[in-house]
Amino acid sequence: MITALYIISFAFVSIIFIVSLSNLFSAPVLKIKSSAQNKLVSILIPARNEERNIQACLDGCLTQTYTNKEIIVLDDNSTDNTLEILNTYSYKIKIINGKQLPEDWLGKNWACSQLAQHAQGDYLLFIDADVRLNNNAVESAVEEITLTNSALISVFPTQKIKSFSEWLIVPLMNWLLLGFLPLVLVYSSRNKSFVAANGQFMLWRKEIYDKLGGHSSLKYEPVEDMEFARICKSKGIKLKTLLGGKLIFCRMYSNLKEAINGFAKNFFAGFKTNAIGFLIFISLISLSSLLPLIIWKNLYYSAILSTMIILSRIFISIKSNQNILMNLILHPFQMMMVFIIGIISIYKTKFGKLEWKERKI
Structure with a gap:
């Protein structure tokens, strides 16, 4: 069981590491440019x-x-x-x-x-x-x-x-x-x-x-x-x-309730998939990003995966102009929130419970 989880974790963590490294150097950022345009x-x-x-x-x-x-x-x-x-x-x-x-x-x-x-x-x-x-x-x-x-x-x-x-x-x-x-x-x-x-x-x-x-x-x-x-x-x-x-x-958002409601509003709907497929996805990405930090049965693999997770968070934090240390410290809790908000998003979407700006969606 642990071996299978390591394989799944390695696949997801590797994807995130490679993509985040690529984005560190290639993701487009809007920079100051002068324009000769004068259209309204x-x-x-x-x-x-x-x-x-x-x-x-x-x-x-x-x-x-x-x-x-x-x-x-x-x-x-x-x-x-x-x-x-x-x-x-x-x-x-x-x-x-x-x-x-x-x-x-x-x-x-x-x-x-x-x-x-x-x-x-x-x-x-x-x-x-x-x-x-x-x-x-x-x-x-x-x-x-x-x-x-x-x-x-x-x-x-x-x-x-x-x-x-x-x-x-x-x-x-x-x-x-x-x-x-x-x-x-x-x-x-x-x-x-x-x-x-x-x-x-x-x-x-x-x-x-x-x-x-x-x-x-x-x-x-x-x-x-x-x-x-x-x-x-x-x-x-x-x-x-x-x-x-x-x-x-x-x-x-300015508080936890706003953040959860706001993220849940678009999370499930944005993936254009069914509830089971979305649930599997959020379970796998949350678990993959937590497992190597918790279970060290195989020291070699856990060390490699943990290093890739840490580096990925550093790459993304740099590109996003976010505090690196905060994202590293809170990484386990953020990964738990991926799963929790994903469940909330499915529930509220399926049962018509989504609200925004005091309106039902």
Whole structure:
């Protein structure tokens, strides 16, 4: 039994080690670039109960070096002070009062669709209210989409992690991304398996977005960013996915409950597999990443596997601009959280228990 577990662990740990090492040197990172482009960029922000985020988000948008832009925010029937804060910016931005959510739509998709209908830009930049932009972020993204001739540029922001509960969960996003996907292949390979996108920052060429049907084509899709990426891949449309580096930041959650609910919302759905297959996967990756650190029956193999696990966490932490020591110390607990949140995600998805922004999904 132990031998079989070692073989499984060796397979998964080796994959994570090789992929994370590859990403250390090749994963694209958005860097400062000057752009000669002067096409209009529509910065589109859906906001529902974002009183703690919206001001800092807008301040970052307004100070962009890219000057030909419009900023449109949709207040999605907020019950807090979001609209009051937005009104203080009314002379600088366009504010839309969101319509009531139709039964056959999910909230964010509906909000983004309404935003796109009001946008005049040649480029549509969808960002979440918790995203923070360096002054050069938009200009750099526009130049990136121009140089690569992509239809879509998507960015995984550098995560700001402040509390212990966030450290247990938030680093898992980049661990899964950079441990299992050579990120450079999202752009360079036609293979449909190499796909990733993040709805926190998505810059579209408007004509391609419209041609694909926009968010109305994915009305009830909970992981719309990944589905957009899959559609692009299937149609041979170029997309590029990058890390935020020092240009795009985000603090996704502020406490344990938010982190669990947020991660569970997309975890199972994002894999596009059945519950049994997903359960097997999360069991194997959690066990494989824990076993060599716990069982030392074979000293040689355990030492090799433990070394690869440690190095993988170092590689991914460096590329993600995360604290290496924190990720190493909390690695066993984070791997347990992979399994726990995976179970929660299956349960809530199958029994209609998923909620976000006080709405059922």
